Amino acid sequence: MNFNTRKWVKPEDLNPNDSLFGGKLLAWIDEEAALYTIIQLENPRVVTKHMTEINFMSSAKQGDIIELGIEVVKFGKTSLVLKCEARNKMTREIILTVDSITMVNLDENGKPKLHGKTKIEYVKDRFNDK
Template sequence: MRFHTRKWVKPEDLNPSGTLFGGRLLAWIDEEAALYTIIQFDHSRVVTKFMSEINFMSSAKQGDIVEIGIEVIKFGKTSLTLKCEVRNKMTRETIITVDQIIMVNVDENGVPKPHGKTRVEFVKDRLESKL
């Protein structure tokens, strides 16, 4: 799994118990999944269709640095299925796992649209092929 993004847990990210609010973490995961999918599809219109069971395994507190890892499970005709792990950057302790996140490529009307991709592509490879 590749860990692409790091977030610093700040006071506004905390719940009343003084730990990272789960809703904030899920928003970070959703954003990361969308960005990852946009880069893979080379198209900015994507939506989250599904998130499987979310497994909170530990917590984070103010000042912790968490990193979000995304891995492709499969390419569908209009979708990309991902899995996610968030962990504490310093201790490597897993905070949360999400086994499936399904992102869908859509047209300007929000209708699923084939993306034509079959494998993970890296931006650097796209840039090199254009030279």
């Protein structure tokens, strides 16, 4: 799993228990999944269709640094299925896992669009091919 994004837990990210608000973490994950999909499918028009069960395993507190990891589970015809893990950067303790996030590729009218991708591509390799 590639951990490309880090977030610093700040006071505005906390719930009344002084731990990271779950909704804030889910927003970070949704954004990370969208960015990952946009880069993989080379299309800025993607949406989150579905997330499986979200498993909160531990909490984070103010000052913690959270890493978000994304991995491709499968390429569909119009979608990309990912899994995600959030962990504490310093302790490596897992905070949350999501086994499946389905992201859908859209056309300019907001309809599902075939993307033609079958494997992970890295931007550096796209530049080498051109």
